[in-house]
Amino acid sequence: MTAEPLGLSIPGIAAEVRRRERNRRLVGLALILPALLLVILFLYYPLTYIVQISFTAGNSFLSPKGPEYSIANYSAMFGRFLPNVLVTLQLAALSTLVNLLFGFPFAYVLVRKIRYRDIVRAFMVFPMFGALYIAFGMRFILLPGGPATPLLQAFGIDATSVLYSLPSVVFAMSIFTFPFMVMNVGAALSNVDPTLEEAAACLGAKPMQTFRRILLPLTRSGVIAGILMVFGWNIGTFAEPILLGSQNEQRALAWTLYQRGVVQSDYGISSAMSVVLLVVAFAVSYFALRYSRGALVQ
């Protein structure tokens, strides 16, 4: 008896299975093709283009003689523009720290105590509309003579010194990225069994000891993921330094590259700046995703 009723021999069936398998692969690739084209045309090709331009001198890529390759842009990044790089990293680091200090207790209360989480979620969507509205609102609040002035005077702070300053930029940036920290830490915390904390308390541990010995080690990956993700978002900060910062904070890389590239048409240096931003953001996001794997997208 062979496979005669089907009209095919055994090798024939194997060939048919292989053919169908190959067809399915081709159909799969065809279905994914439009999406792939979209990211290649509007992300990957432009990114390779600016990497290439960042290694040419001045705007020589436009000259008919062909581009003139050099690393002058990168030496400028670590020379003239070093303060810009440093202030960008400083802003991102400070706002990440603020997010961690306020975000951990927030996530803890949210996961352990609160039953009205949907209300909290509804509040937390406001930063998602963008840093622009936050910066705008803060600018209005902090304006001398604005709503915050009486409060600041009560604490003996000169209202005029607050609006254009480092703390107000960091504060606005922290509001913008706070949900990312809470999301990561909260996901890690909800995987920790509450009975562990109760057991620690029963065995005589003080709250601080429970936090350091039980909670922190068990939520470490979520905390690291949150830190990295928030840092990666804040490295590209744009509206907050412009609307709330002094001259010092306005040197943040994203704004400088806009000024240099779009306003002054100095494409080489602004490409180098965006390559630096890109490398930092990618490195940070890569490790963030490695640490948060499984906790977030299931």
Added chain:
Amino acid sequence: MNALATGSRPVLRVSRRRLVDLVGHAYVWLVLIVFVLPFLTLLVYSFTGPGGSYAVENFQYVLGSFGDNLSWSFRVSAVTLVINLAVALPAAYAIVRYPFPGKGLLYSLMTLPLYVPGAVIGISLVLVYNFTYHLTTSVWGLVFAMAMGTFPLMLTPIVVALKDLPVAFEEAAECLGATRWQTFWRVVFPLIGPGVSAGLMLCFVIVFNEYLVTLFVHPPSVTTAPLRVFNLVRTAGLAPTTAALAVTMQLISFAAILLFFRVFGTRYLKGTYLI
């Protein structure tokens, strides 16, 4: 007296625990208020008229003078959503249901736009539009920039929804003689509806409020509403009318999110932005 003393101890402990809980709740509410404070103050400010009086005229101004900007925002968002959906639906279906080489890598390549800083996307597109694609004067440059930046937000919820859907439904439909096309539109698409809606909602909210990439790639004739807010706040100082425009934008976005929460809950937003 002895009995009283021992009896009062548990009461004290309970009340202390209550106190800790109370502090926790108070802390959460304090943070939440700080969160919405920028919005609330703008809301109050947007109702102030000349000389500190109460005025609704600012919102008439939004529909009048800023009407053009609002309409650009809506049009760009709508076209972007259509492109995103047309691109993300087949891609998500292929990722979940079809075998092909390098799938993990391709999926990562497609979600990467979310992790590129907006200014970097902006400057790279400015250069490419200027010197290679010649798209600087067309609104399509802006639309495709928006589509590329937000389509991972459309893709991820659809992939999650498809993974949750057992293959049995599609197999049953095919056994009953449905073509692939019929199976997809009559069986799969309605069942992944919440995931698709989550993607649509997220993309709408992000594109509708996007000012950064827009600042780089917008053609001179097109100014979307958030970009107008940015320009006005940066150059013209503060005005109640600008606040009214910002408040309108946020209220529209908030309404879209609340509607989604009421209809579908928060399940499909997991891992995208909200916990």
